[in-house]
Amino acid sequence: MGRRWFIALGALLLWIGGCRRPEGPTALGRRPERVVPAEARRLNNLGVAMLDVERTRREAIPLFQEALKRAPHFVEARINLGLALFFNQRAAEAVPVLEQAVREAPFSPHAHYALAHAYRALGRTEEALEHFRQVTELAPQDSYAWYYYGVSLSRAHRFQESIQALRKAVELDPVNVSALYNLAQTLGRAGQREEAARVMERFVALKEAGEGTMTTEAGLSYLEQGPYAEAIPVVLSPEEVPPRRVQARWAVAQTFAPVPTEVKREGAWAERVLRGEPVAPEELLSRRAEVVALWGQGVAWGDYDNDGDPDLYLCAPRRLLRNDGGKWTDVTSQAGLTHRDRTTAALWGDFDDDRDEDLYLLNDGPNRLYRNNGDGTFTDVTQEAGVAGPPQVWSVGGAWADVDHDGDLDLYVCNYVDWGERPQAPQVRFPQDWPGAPNLLFRNRAIHPQPGAPSAG
Known part of the structure; x- marks a missing residue:
């Protein structure tokens, strides 16, 4: 490790800054079929930024709505509008928006996942289960999808199916304390008390290890429910950025x-x-x-x-x-x-x-x-x-x-x-x-x- 390390650090930070969320084809499960105007994309990306911060979260809603006015076929903006409504405690309004997004992008894990959460918030458990299940098929490596699928199955008293889903969540993310806790609870309800005790011991050990141990935990707030509950930014190509005349003065x-x-x-x-x-x-x-x-x-x-x-x-x-x-x-x-x-x-x-x-x-x-x-x-x-x-x-x-x-x-x-x-x-x-x-x-x-x-x- 020497002076080259500083250069490597800078490159790493730049790389990290560019790797935050899936975009475009990844988010929709397909490549967009129509060109979205640059201004609609700009409004969408501004809405994503507003949604990131709690005190500006409400301001994201009109930005996504305006993006959709300019490009009614802009599916990413529709998914983002549904997420913005949901995380502003307006789940009932989010449902029709996200149902349309699922119709427009039936292979998008983002759309199904967001709709499942909206249904879940409204107590529509069976409908939520169906869309969580579809996410586990579209994105089988996403531990959050398996976690919420398992929790919803448990609430529907389908304990054996819930145990399988929660075990998959723990397999994909062994330090997910939310998945461990719910797996222990569900095993107990299913009468598998010895395994429930072992899983609970793992949960307690991780919780007591403190901040020095890396854990994940599902929450109720934005950015706490996994990558498919995050808004989707859309990249503007360089030619779409308005040119500016810049006078550089180096003295x-x-x-x-x-x-x-x-x-x-x-x-x-x-x-x-x-x-x-x-x-x-x-x-x-x-x-x-x-x-x-x-x-x-x-x-x-x-x-x-x-x-x-x-x-x-x-x-x-x-x-x-x-x-x-x-x-x-x-x-x-x-x-x-x-x-x-x-x-x-x-x-x-x-x-x-x-x-x-x-x-x-x-x-x-x-x-x-x-x-x-x-x-x-x-x-x-x-x-x-x-x-x-x-x-x-x-x-x-x-x-x-x-x-x-x-x-x-x-x-x-x-x-x-x-x-x-x-x-x-x-x-x-x-x-x-x-x-x-x-x-x-x-x-x-x-x-x-x-x-x-x-x-x-």
């Missing part, structure tokens, strides 16, 4: 005089480290600043002053450059960003939802969060927010994202090595032989994170 290189490095580098020693040759652990610790510099430091673009121009934070010299229409001004001191950390990367993001870009700095050592005051200055709120991370850990990257879909940004931090865990060997290769540090996910508990708010680990 960063001429903005300030070259910054002298604060780290002295001895070429021979640096080359040894970069080649992965063994060196003494105490030597690495004493030259820790040099090691960080060898691995490189980044930059981050963000419009911190909301003037429409992207500003630039430089991690190595710890400088904030304000973009004034293509002219650059060093505003580090007046902004209050006077820390002396060894910063590897920076993330702009509005964590407190006040429409100003805040700044999170990933350091060799404790990280730092600055709240944007909206007047050109920043306040260090690291301790208040509880996002410093371990003091001896070197953080190298991360991302803001609304992980729990509650409307505010959560924080994922990618860590590299833990300097506090010194290897006992007299000679080590770096970083191969140095203990790594686990990544961290900090959940934003409120608009202003509370002190000591626990992370997701």
Whole structure:
């Protein structure tokens, strides 16, 4: 693991960002037969985004309705409208919409699955069962479909069929605690008490293992009922995106005089480290600043002053450059960003939802969060927010994202090595032989994170 690791991390994050939901032919079970106008697709995709966030979920309904007005044959938008109605507690209105979607796309697991949930919410168990059954045939590897099929069979007192379906759900997803619990309950109702006890033991063990154990659990909210209960985005091809005239102004290189490095580098020693040759652990610790510099430091673009121009934070010299229409001004001191950390990367993001870009700095050592005051200055709120991370850990990257879909940004931090865990060997290769540090996910508990708010680990 070396400098190439950073490039691989960036590629991985981009790949993850592009792999969220099935689209188009996958969602419908066939390739669309008619061309959908670009504006209808745009409205559909905007509705998908609105549905993702609880506080904007109602706003998704008129967007899908407008998309259907522009393209009445747009099946994805019809399925999405049904889902939006269902997750806004309007199941009775969702049923006719989704029944039409099933007629238009009879091989779509999305359509059958959404309709089954709407029927289930209205107590129409037999109709729900039929559509859950069809999903298990159309998408036999989807554990959620088997789970809800099994639960519905159990409620219909068809216990042996329910046990088979729930066993299939557990086989496909062994850490699905909802499936394990319902399987144990159904086995008990069917008189199979010994197996019920064994399954319940597995359920309890997973629940007691805590947040460090990966589990899945079916819930009642959007994004808790499996991939076929998620709205379907439709990709716009590049030629359908309206062209814009963009004037790029690049004057960063001429903005300030070259910054002298604060780290002295001895070429021979640096080359040894970069080649992965063994060196003494105490030597690495004493030259820790040099090691960080060898691995490189980044930059981050963000419009911190909301003037429409992207500003630039430089991690190595710890400088904030304000973009004034293509002219650059060093505003580090007046902004209050006077820390002396060894910063590897920076993330702009509005964590407190006040429409100003805040700044999170990933350091060799404790990280730092600055709240944007909206007047050109920043306040260090690291301790208040509880996002410093371990003091001896070197953080190298991360991302803001609304992980729990509650409307505010959560924080994922990618860590590299833990300097506090010194290897006992007299000679080590770096970083191969140095203990790594686990990544961290900090959940934003409120608009202003509370002190000591626990992370997701």
